[in-house]
Amino acid sequence: RGYCSSSMATVTVMHCQPALWRQSYRTARLGSCHLHTTSSHASSKDHYKVLVLGGGSGGITMSARMKRKFGAENVAVVEPSEMHYYQPIWTLVGAGAKSLASSGRPTASVMPPGVRWVKSKVQEIMPDTNTVKTDNGMKISYEYLIVALGLQLHYEKIKGLPDIEDWVKFKIGSNYSVQTVEKTWKALENFKEGNAVFSFPNTPVKCAGAPQKIMYLTDAYLRKTGKRSKANIVYNTSLPVLFGVKKYADALWEIVKNRNIQVNLRQNLIEVRPDKQQAVFENLDKPGETKVFEYEMLHVTPPMGPVSAVKESSLADGAGWLDVNKDTLQHKRYPNVFGIGDCTNLPTSKTAAAVAAQSSILDRTISKIMKNEKPDRKYDGYTSCPLVTSYNTVILAEFDYDGQPLETFPIDQSKERRTMFHMKADVMPHLYWHGLLKGLWGGPGPYRKIMHLGMK
Numbered sequence: 001r002g003y004c005s006s007s008m009a010t011v012t013v014m015h016c017q018p019a020l021w022r023q024s025y026r027t028a029r030l031g032s033c034h035l036h037t038t039s040s041h042a043s044s045k046d047h048y049k050v051l052v053l054g055g056g057s058g059g060i061t062m063s064a065r066m067k068r069k070f071g072a073e074n075v076a077v078v079e080p081s082e083m084h085y086y087q088p089i090w091t092l093v094g095a096g097a098k099s100l101a102s103s104g105r106p107t108a109s110v111m112p113p114g115v116r117w118v119k120s121k122v123q124e125i126m127p128d129t130n131t132v133k134t135d136n137g138m139k140i141s142y143e144y145l146i147v148a149l150g151l152q153l154h155y156e157k158i159k160g161l162p163d164i165e166d167w168v169k170f171k172i173g174s175n176y177s178v179q180t181v182e183k184t185w186k187a188l189e190n191f192k193e194g195n196a197v198f199s200f201p202n203t204p205v206k207c208a209g210a211p212q213k214i215m216y217l218t219d220a221y222l223r224k225t226g227k228r229s230k231a232n233i234v235y236n237t238s239l240p241v242l243f244g245v246k247k248y249a250d251a252l253w254e255i256v257k258n259r260n261i262q263v264n265l266r267q268n269l270i271e272v273r274p275d276k277q278q279a280v281f282e283n284l285d286k287p288g289e290t291k292v293f294e295y296e297m298l299h300v301t302p303p304m305g306p307v308s309a310v311k312e313s314s315l316a317d318g319a320g321w322l323d324v325n326k327d328t329l330q331h332k333r334y335p336n337v338f339g340i341g342d343c344t345n346l347p348t349s350k351t352a353a354a355v356a357a358q359s360s361i362l363d364r365t366i367s368k369i370m371k372n373e374k375p376d377r378k379y380d381g382y383t384s385c386p387l388v389t390s391y392n393t394v395i396l397a398e399f400d401y402d403g404q405p406l407e408t409f410p411i412d413q414s415k416e417r418r419t420m421f422h423m424k425a426d427v428m429p430h431l432y433w434h435g436l437l438k439g440l441w442g443g444p445g446p447y448r449k450i451m452h453l454g455m456k
Helices: 057-070 087-094 181-189 210-224 246-258 352-370 418-436 445-451
Strands: 026-030 033-038 047-053 075-078 083-085 104-106 116-118 122-126 131-134 139-147 151-153 194-200 231-237 262-264 267-273 278-283 290-294 297-299 304-306 337-339 383-388 394-399
Touching: 047 057, 057 075, 057 139, 057 352, 057 418, 087 181, 087 210, 087 383, 087 418, 139 352, 181 210, 181 297, 194 210, 194 267, 194 278, 194 290, 210 231, 210 297, 210 383, 231 267, 246 394, 337 352, 352 383, 352 418, 383 418, 394 418
Parallel strands: 033 116, 047 075, 047 139, 075 116, 139 337, 194 231, 194 297, 231 262
Antiparallel strands: 026 033, 083 104, 122 131, 131 139, 151 304, 267 278, 278 290, 383 394
């Protein structure tokens, strides 16, 4: 997520929510600081100047920025997960190139010291009374609300998809969740011969490039292990295009052609028949028409949608996403509510790179609103997707709201490059943990100007 998994973050955002953990009062020591957490009972203080919902990329980033602005005691974050994951690296975990352990850190270690961590799940958002209710009955009121709840994965919407613990047996994987990403590697490692099938659902997704990144890595792995001649690689996408930005799509079509990968557009996965190792796709252009693909390996990108707390609140648009102004990230109807990352209806790709660029704009917007001034900086829709095309090459796609390339480097970024792979695998994780999450990285905008001598 500069960075793209799927929200990094989430990202955003980058919400991976394991089972809720037993709630308890505890104080986690961070160096010499204390990080306060609260739970089932209202703490001595349940009103905050700024309340942040979600502890993924967007939530942690904004809580760090708000702490600097208003002091730790005036900021609280609601997040149930004990672990925070850098999801963009899961592309490489699924391909056996990185370990899952390297992608996660305890939430306590990324929470800004002194900010209150409410270790619970958001149950209800009531913007008319400036109140949020958590699933353990706690009510928290706020002056300003930042919603960074990421999105929801809906594996259950694919008929016949077996329980996750049986995926290895049925040769199924998915790079989109902490429970399933290692199963992708198992399926790839155990591949013998036949079809390797990759899906892209008919919903918004986080990191739209991720479903094909694992496809290119599968091709590379099978070549390396001498199995490629016995494999047929199939990419079935619900989209009418291979990639949303023509410049990069053209480059990807070349790669697909050269590597003998079969791409089928407007195909949506609706059913899995694990005992027969079959995947059923519907043709979105011909309702009612389906096609069955036998597979030796199946990578599932699940349908995704808004989280229920947002969807069921008056903050949602007609589709259930957080309804924000695309320039300022301020809510369209509630002026003291703001959004960032995958939970919003911003018309750009949901990536951690987008979160980085949004965070600096949102920081500025909030400062202006609090002074009763008009926001004076606009978010241009910047997002980035490092398209991993092998174990050592990346096409670095960067673009804006209009799907126009918005490239940082003064080179043609539609070409596969080793330097960009190094950036994806080694530089970006460092930038994420030590820059973005500390509220110190607002995207490459300023550097782009320098690199292009002020021309972009």
